[in-house]
Amino acid sequence: MAANGKTPNRRLTALMVETGVSNKGLASRMREASVRSNGERIATTHTTIAKYLSGIISQPGQRSCDVLISVLTELTGRDLIPADVGYPQVSVSTPQGLSNSDEGFESPLVIAARLQQISSTDVDDGVLDIIDFALTDILLRYELEGPRRLAPEVFALRRRIEVLRKQTRHPLQLHRLYVLAAKLSGTLGYMAVNRGRFGHARIYCREAFGIASLIDDSGLQGWIRGTESFCAYYVGDFKQAADLARDGVRYAGNGPQSVRLYSNGLARALGKLGDADGVEEVIAVAMSLSTMHSPSEGLTPALTFDSYGAARLAANAATAFLSAGKFDRTLDYGQDVEKLVNESDSVWSRSLVRLDMATALIRSSRPDVEQAMQLGHEALMASDDRPIRSVWQRAHELGAVAKSVKVPEVKDYSDALREWSTRAKEFSALAAP
Template sequence: MSPPQVAPLPVPGSAAQYQPPASGAQFTPLSTPEWESSLDIAKRLNATTSSNTDPATVSVLEQGVADLVARYETEGPHRLAPEAVDLRNFIQDRLEGQQPPRQREALFRLAAQASGLLGYMAVNAGREVVAEAYCKEAEELAKEIADRALIMWVQGTRSLNAYYAGHYDEAVQWAEAGLQIAPNHPQAIRLQSNGRARALGKLGDRPGAERAIAAAEELSSDHQVAVGLTSCISFEPYGMARTLANAATVHVALANAPQVLAYADQIDELVEQSDSAWSQALVRLDVATALLAGPRPDVEHAMVLGRQVLEAGGGPPIRSVVQRAGELYAGASRWQDLPAVREYDDALRSWQSAPQTRDLATSAKMACLTEQTRRAANAAHSRPGRISSHSSAQHN
């Protein structure tokens, strides 16, 4: 039995309509099908697969992102932000054209990374609202390509932003939002140590903070991360030294001086051998602040460490170093009659006189945080199980 006769598809836009043949009648098409030429097909294929971005350009842009990460700790946000903006805008110009799927996915990832870097820089520059806007953009772009690692990195940066704004509950929430994506992912190390642990320490939740540190250390072992000090802005998983530096900061907030000193001693050589002036400054400031806690404070030694940081410069000005240097003086202010404290105060005032440092030190938000710290210290005074008043004043 021969197959039934198949009518050709009507040409789009043609007035010809299919009319089923009468029973027993021979079918005659109402029009001849208009086949495309091989040239027409070739033109359409070329238009579909054409791109305004070749693989070599994608490689150059990837190197541009890597270069910003590599230079960040030596040049800082104020110097590199304009370059990052130029990179982000160039990537956007490419995205507004056409690319095959794989190149377009690469451009989405690069755009998300560039926005993420700008968000992180804005955190360090004390620009909270701008930081959140960049993070929101980075998150949405990363979601378009289902890049879980990058989404988790962005949530960690949001947690950092909330932390330095003094919104510790919010910092925990952003970190936990990232952990819900993949709790055993290498990016979870940062979310646990830099996100949950530090914010919980500020909230006085010792058991929660210690569990977060333990989780970060276990993940570091499971994923065999780098032993050394990774760049703070890197998209790679946290190295062990950076995780332990965060653990030291947690115990500063918990007024646990022996544990601060133990962690600092563990990473001292790695930090000193690194190119990170920020890490060197922050670890020394943590140790100095810890020396002011406990029943037998070592004020002289603490002030010496603080002056060493200021004399070395502390690297390009960023919020964390400026804020922590100020908190060290706040913690030592009850010994302000001691020459060492007065000398640190003089050095701090001189160091803060640089324009970018002064802007960070005198911002309205940081002034508000200082007042919140004093209120929290007064409220916590004499309560069992809470941080002592002078330690709270140092770290909140």
């Protein structure tokens, strides 16, 4: 019992949670239902519903209870009685329009009311526009602010979508809600990889893929497979990363997501598997597809639902050739994209391209250790305030490669890396692969 002596109506609360209807939404539906039934109109408000829930109103009148049960019956799809909504003492009537006819078929008024409810919605298109804008804004801010700061905003949007989905019946709006839900869950999966939370990344991607499958959005399914491949790559399961990227291509075809799947997914995984010829072939395909989709000349964001641009593709090619042992190709691609990376807002790309070039310089036939360590220091400084898993991992890979060279510059980099790593843990939950 509540402190004020009133008993909260837990049955009604449970039904409202089940259906996702708000106090305001339930009150509105009840007013509309009372009009459609041609009976006495009721003036229920959200305040009335709040009093029902808290127990301040211990029992509604017969007419209000009739309408309440009618509305909740439609929302749940179950035949409810007064006890189901927490009012076992109320005797409800069966006015025309709220019950079946004597002939065993529903009254035309009931059918008309259901049709009206199917074609109506509690969600304004403007609300969905705002959520769509909010997601786009997060993607644009992502590399400036990072996953640690922005993930809570994505959580909030995802929860809001779930509430709206339960309230919505309009097919077009439901489709749009499912697209947003899949994108938000996929975004959380991508963010989880950047924070080293690989288990969460897999779960979010599984949820996103399931939602995208419900609406048969093959482009979105391809994007999610690309994110799963991205996760497998940083876990160290390169065969799975390649398999997921290939499966993503099956969904994406030659569409916009194919460039990312070939370059970020398949080529990098094949490089780690030592398939240099495969990397050459896949990067060539990605380059061809890139021209089809008219990519931006600048550095497109890493977290985007649009196609990768040529500069982003080249940065991934540098990484793939580095793993495949084609160090000259890594330096060529790195130098090609370096200017665009430096002009962009992407501190992570500045770090990653420098780290790839530094590793290639050490492992090439004519090593330049001094230049490599200079690039390594620059990479650490570029993303010092918001490091992510990929930067952390490649910075340590450079450190491991450099250890074989006994020169002061390497020791300086190792000391800087140790210090940087301590600070990085404050920003990223770095799970071991």
